[in-house]
Amino acid sequence: MLSPSANTACSAPGAVTGRIVAEAVRRHEERAGAPIDEAHAWRQGHQASGGLGPRIVARAVATRLGAQVAQSLERLRGLAAGATLVAAVLALISGMVAAGVVFGAAATEARGQLNIFWVLSSLLGLQTLLLLVWAVFMGLPRSRGGVLGQALIGATASLARRANRDGVHALTVVALLGWLERTGSARWAAGMLTHLLWVAFGVGALLMSVLALTFRQYDFVWGTTLLGEESFVALVAGMGALPSAIGLEVPDAALVSASRIGIESMPAGRRAWSTLLLASLLVYGIVPRLGLALVCRWRLSRGLRTTGLDLQAPGYQRLAPRLMPVSASLGVVDPAPAGVKAVGTRGRRPVTGQGPVLLVWLALEDDCREPLEGLADARVQVWGSVDDRRAQARLLTELPALAPPPAVVVVVSSLLRTPDRHATTLLAQVHSATPAPVWLVLTGADRSGGLGIDPAGRAAAWEAVAARAGIDAMVVETAEAAARGRLETVFARLADEESAGGA
Amino acid sequence: MAPEVLRVAVVGHTNTGKTSLLRTLLRDTHFGEVRDAPATTRHVEGAQLLVDGRALLALYDTPGLEDAPGILDWLEAHPGDRHEGARSLQRFLDTPEAAGRFEQEAKVLRQLQGSEVGLYVIDAREPVLPKYRDELAVLALCARPLLPVLNFIAGPGTRVAAWREALAELGLHTVIEFDSVVFDAVGERRLFEKLSSVLDQWRGPLGELRAARERDARWRREAATRLAADLLLDVAAAVALVDADDEIARSRDEAALREQVRERERRCTDQVIELFAFGGVEYAVDALPLEDGRWHTDLFTPEALGEYGLKAGRGAGVGAAAGLAVDALSAGLTLGVGTLTGAMLGALFGDRHGLGRRLFNRVRGYRELRVDDATLRLLALRQRRLLRALERRGHGAVAPLDTTDELDERWRSASLPRVLLRARARPEWSALNRHRAEAWSAPAAGRDEACVELAAQLGQALDPAGADAR
Numbered sequence: 001m002l003s004p005s006a007n008t009a010c011s012a013p014g015a016v017t018g019r020i021v022a023e024a025v026r027r028h029e030e031r032a033g034a035p036i037d038e039a040h041a042w043r044q045g046h047q048a049s050g051g052l053g054p055r056i057v058a059r060a061v062a063t064r065l066g067a068q069v070a071q072s073l074e075r076l077r078g079l080a081a082g083a084t085l086v087a088a089v090l091a092l093i094s095g096m097v098a099a100g101v102v103f104g105a106a107a108t109e110a111r112g113q114l115n116i117f118w119v120l121s122s123l124l125g126l127q128t129l130l131l132l133v134w135a136v137f138m139g140l141p142r143s144r145g146g147v148l149g150q151a152l153i154g155a156t157a158s159l160a161r162r163a164n165r166d167g168v169h170a171l172t173v174v175a176l177l178g179w180l181e182r183t184g185s186a187r188w189a190a191g192m193l194t195h196l197l198w199v200a201f202g203v204g205a206l207l208m209s210v211l212a213l214t215f216r217q218y219d220f221v222w223g224t225t226l227l228g229e230e231s232f233v234a235l236v237a238g239m240g241a242l243p244s245a246i247g248l249e250v251p252d253a254a255l256v257s258a259s260r261i262g263i264e265s266m267p268a269g270r271r272a273w274s275t276l277l278l279a280s281l282l283v284y285g286i287v288p289r290l291g292l293a294l295v296c297r298w299r300l301s302r303g304l305r306t307t308g309l310d311l312q313a314p315g316y317q318r319l320a321p322r323l324m325p326v327s328a329s330l331g332v333v334d335p336a337p338a339g340v341k342a343v344g345t346r347g348r349r350p351v352t353g354q355g356p357v358l359l360v361w362l363a364l365e366d367d368c369r370e371p372l373e374g375l376a377d378a379r380v381q382v383w384g385s386v387d388d389r390r391a392q393a394r395l396l397t398e399l400p401a402l403a404p405p406p407a408v409v410v411v412v413s414s415l416l417r418t419p420d421r422h423a424t425t426l427l428a429q430v431h432s433a434t435p436a437p438v439w440l441v442l443t444g445a446d447r448s449g450g451l452g453i454d455p456a457g458r459a460a461a462w463e464a465v466a467a468r469a470g471i472d473a474m475v476v477e478t479a480e481a482a483a484r485g486r487l488e489t490v491f492a493r494l495a496d497e498e499s500a501g502g503a
Numbered sequence: 504m505a506p507e508v509l510r511v512a513v514v515g516h517t518n519t520g521k522t523s524l525l526r527t528l529l530r531d532t533h534f535g536e537v538r539d540a541p542a543t544t545r546h547v548e549g550a551q552l553l554v555d556g557r558a559l560l561a562l563y564d565t566p567g568l569e570d571a572p573g574i575l576d577w578l579e580a581h582p583g584d585r586h587e588g589a590r591s592l593q594r595f596l597d598t599p600e601a602a603g604r605f606e607q608e609a610k611v612l613r614q615l616q617g618s619e620v621g622l623y624v625i626d627a628r629e630p631v632l633p634k635y636r637d638e639l640a641v642l643a644l645c646a647r648p649l650l651p652v653l654n655f656i657a658g659p660g661t662r663v664a665a666w667r668e669a670l671a672e673l674g675l676h677t678v679i680e681f682d683s684v685v686f687d688a689v690g691e692r693r694l695f696e697k698l699s700s701v702l703d704q705w706r707g708p709l710g711e712l713r714a715a716r717e718r719d720a721r722w723r724r725e726a727a728t729r730l731a732a733d734l735l736l737d738v739a740a741a742v743a744l745v746d747a748d749d750e751i752a753r754s755r756d757e758a759a760l761r762e763q764v765r766e767r768e769r770r771c772t773d774q775v776i777e778l779f780a781f782g783g784v785e786y787a788v789d790a791l792p793l794e795d796g797r798w799h800t801d802l803f804t805p806e807a808l809g810e811y812g813l814k815a816g817r818g819a820g821v822g823a824a825a826g827l828a829v830d831a832l833s834a835g836l837t838l839g840v841g842t843l844t845g846a847m848l849g850a851l852f853g854d855r856h857g858l859g860r861r862l863f864n865r866v867r868g869y870r871e872l873r874v875d876d877a878t879l880r881l882l883a884l885r886q887r888r889l890l891r892a893l894e895r896r897g898h899g900a901v902a903p904l905d906t907t908d909e910l911d912e913r914w915r916s917a918s919l920p921r922v923l924l925r926a927r928a929r930p931e932w933s934a935l936n937r938h939r940a941e942a943w944s945a946p947a948a949g950r951d952e953a954c955v956e957l958a959a960q961l962g963q964a965l966d967p968a969g970a971d972a973r
């Protein structure tokens with residue numbers, strides 16, 4: 001994160017940067033209320049391959065703001081690296097000062113006598129204690145990963161934000177901190193920095209100790225009032241186990257006993273004791289911290305690398321339709337035929353025939369047929385349904401031969417049907433198969449509401465069909481009305497209309 | 504040579520909702536033309552379904568079949584040899600009739616021949632008329648699997664049973680029920696499942712498609728509930744300091760807070776609509792029960808509360824305007840015990856804006872004004888309604904958005920979620936308390952988690968308790 005490591009650690013170079021840029025752009029857009037509208041960026045996002053995540057990143061990086069954020073992130077990295085370096089140098093100096101104080105005090109106050117355990121606990125005690133505290137806190141779910149590192153991150157962030165409060169840098173810092181939080185990396189970043197600083201401290205202390213032990217002469221002693229000598233022998237053996245395992249010379253039991261305060265010290269023991277001292281600083285101070293820093297760095301980069309964008313964030317989801325459309329048009333693959341041809345011309349035949357009214361119906365529901373069948377009497381001949389091809393063919397062949405020709409041919413259909421070309425053709429054929437006027441009665445208006453059908457719209461469609469087929473009159477009537485025998489009044493009305501129209 | 508993309512021809516009688524079905528499957532409100540009239544579509548138009556940018560399926564919208572009986576008549580009048588089967592269709596397509604009187608039908612038949620499968624769209628309100636049987640007979644000559652889709656099934660007066668029986672008699676046993684206006688995610692999943700049941704070799708892409716659509720729906724819902732949660736947190740945490748003694752200043756500040764909340768609700772509504780991509784805000788807004796982007800009834804009226812079975816809070820009785828409540832400390836328990844405890848907890852746990860500051864303000868003669876619980880409930884219920892309506896709207900729908908829906912009891916009467924009560928004591932969580940010009944500051948601690956938590960609760964309330972999941 002705030003260290004350059006994030007850059008080198010990510011799988012594809014810039015992958016983590018890209019996500020942080022996307023986060024910054026999203027935050028900006030969520031605050032602004034509308035997505036940045038840059039055609040180039042939309043195109044980049046649209047053309048990117050893969051799922052929504054890569055497309056969002058591609059778009060964000062291609063926006064002007066995205067480029068600025070990326071730059072600012074670069075600058076921030078520099079700033080962070082600088083801050084880390086300064087802090088590390090300070091820690092190194094602190095380490096040197098701490099060691100210097102310990103060795104200096106021994107040189108001046110104790111006439112060159114160095115209490116071995118006192119030195120070790122001054123240089124290693126505090127940080128070991130803090131390490132334990134850190135380890136305990138890392139076990140807690142909400143731990144923040146080390147005070148030192150956190151302070152360093154906070155300081156860098158506030159430094160960067162203060163540099164320009166409203167601008168891109170502030171946005172970048174917010175996006176970065178938010179991203180660390182989201183990926184759960186904040187604690188690892190802070191941990192890594194904390195351990196690095198302690199490594200610097202340890203190195204400082206080690207350097208100073210080497211310096212002091214090289215150019216000054218110390219007698220290593222120890223003393224106790226409460227404990228027995230065996231405890232110290234065991235302690236030294238324990239501490240020396242690791243260094244001696246890698247071949248260093250450490251004090252043996254005899255040397256330990258010989259180094260007790262008050263006993264004349266053996267010059268040969270100085271080397272062994274200083275080896276133990278330096279090795280302890282290295283093995284118990286620097287190495288574990290370095291190891292933990294590496295572990296933290298690994299966790300940090302893994303967290304950054306493996307956590308994808310929060311694609312369900314509204315700010316990302318609203319980009320989805322444009323970045324990753326779920327459909328694409330193929331256009332018209334077979335163009336429309338030329339305009340609809342008229343099948344006949346609208347006629348206005350007078351009622352002249354001597355025969356009965358001929359009643360046929362087309363595409364009616366079953367329960368509408370029965371009342372119509374009941375209308376049969378001397379003046380009304382019920383022909384019946386002409387729904388199927390056979391019935392239609394029969395009507396068309398027998399209609400011209402009817403003698404006397406019917407007074408009117410009434411075709412009853414329903415507003416619930418959508419008129420189609422076949423119906424149009426059929427009506428036109430009926431019209432030319434008889435000299436009588438052909439009327440179209442449309443039932444079903446009363447039921448249309450229940451089915452969500454707009455009767456006016458359907459009537460208009462039928463009107464157009466009637467006109468094309470040359471129908472003489474069209475009337476909208478309910479089936480119920482027809483059943484109650486009022487069809488005749490319809491006929492009467494139509495007849496009036498006819499004679500008025502014919503006059 | 505196998506094609507790379509599964510081609511599906513959408514065929515059927517005129518005005519049965521073929522174009523609407525395409526719109527819904529494509530999630531595209533601009534595809535083709537939809538009208539309640541015959542012969543609205545007279546060309547063949549295609550579109551692909553994409554998953555992560557890859558085309559997996561191509562759908563072709565065709566003109567309606569209007570004269571299948573005429574084709575059968577022609578075939579009868581021009582018999583070929585008895586065993587020619589599908590070749591008789593080819594013979595027909597090569598005649599001048601197919602380019603003249605039957606041009607529209609010929610386009611449909613050619614498209615079906617050029618596809619792997621056909622979806623035969625049926626207006627399920629229609630009786631099973633002979634002309635439809637004629638259509639199925641003609642389509643069968645194309646020798647392609649045909650899946651009937653019963654459309655209009657969400658409305659009244661359907662004849663699903665009659666259709667299923669008639670189709671079974673014709674050997675069509677796999678029937679899809681799918682309404683292109685009232686969207687049903689489960690129905691869409693079944694549609695793809697049934698397609699793969701007759702097209703075994705396309706199982707892979709169809710499965711991918713299904714999974715992608717489920718994922719998208721889940722994401723969209725999550726995003727939408729987060730928008731609503733964001734709104735609720737902003738409003739719950741909003742607080743205005745009013746001078747208790749200055750009547751004029753007080754009513755001005757109250758009006759300002761209410762306007763802020765209204766504006767905030769409107770913004771949320773717009774964003775939720777935008778998420779669903781029903782073709783631009785202009786279109787969506789006039790199809791919504793929103794006026795000018797706002798809900799018909801003003802948020803801060805007893806009528807608005809009444810519509811959702813809510814009663815005004817007691818805040819109104821103690822001097823604050825309707826929908827607002829004077830802070831718990833200064834005017835009794837207007838915000839309810841829960842809020843009070845929330846506020847006290849906030850104070851206990853080192854919240855800068857807690858008890859201490861309130862007491863301080865109180866001493867200085869200021870009162871804190873907040874939006875009351877009833878209004879929070881109303882906001883939640885309205886967003887829930889909007890979301891449910893949007894989730895159940897197909898892209899083929901052209902009628903206004905239908906937001907009549909049963910209410911959610913949890914939000915109407917159960918106690919408000921704890922996160923909301925916590926938000927009461929966190930003024931820094933509300934964007935309404937922030938000035939626009941203010942610089943970028945670090946995200947308020949806990950706000951994001953609170954938003955996700957509240958969104959999850961809103962998401963749960965979207966599905967009627969115990970009823971159909973997803």
Ligand SMILES: Nc1nc2c(ncn2[C@@H]2O[C@H](COP(=O)(O)OP(=O)(O)O)[C@@H](O)[C@H]2O)c(=O)[nH]1
Pocket residue numbers: 452516517518519520521522523524536537538539540542543544567654655656658681682683684685899900901
């Ligand atoms: N209620 C309802 N209306 C539908 C449905 N499908 C289509 N429609 C309506 O039916 C009419 C015809 O639709 P359209 O798609 O143009 O049919 P097409 O001619 O087959 O393409 C339009 O008014 C649509 O809004 C449906 O499933 N339910």
Ligand SMILES: [Mg+2]
Pocket residue numbers: 521522523535536537543544565
């Ligand atoms: Mg159409």
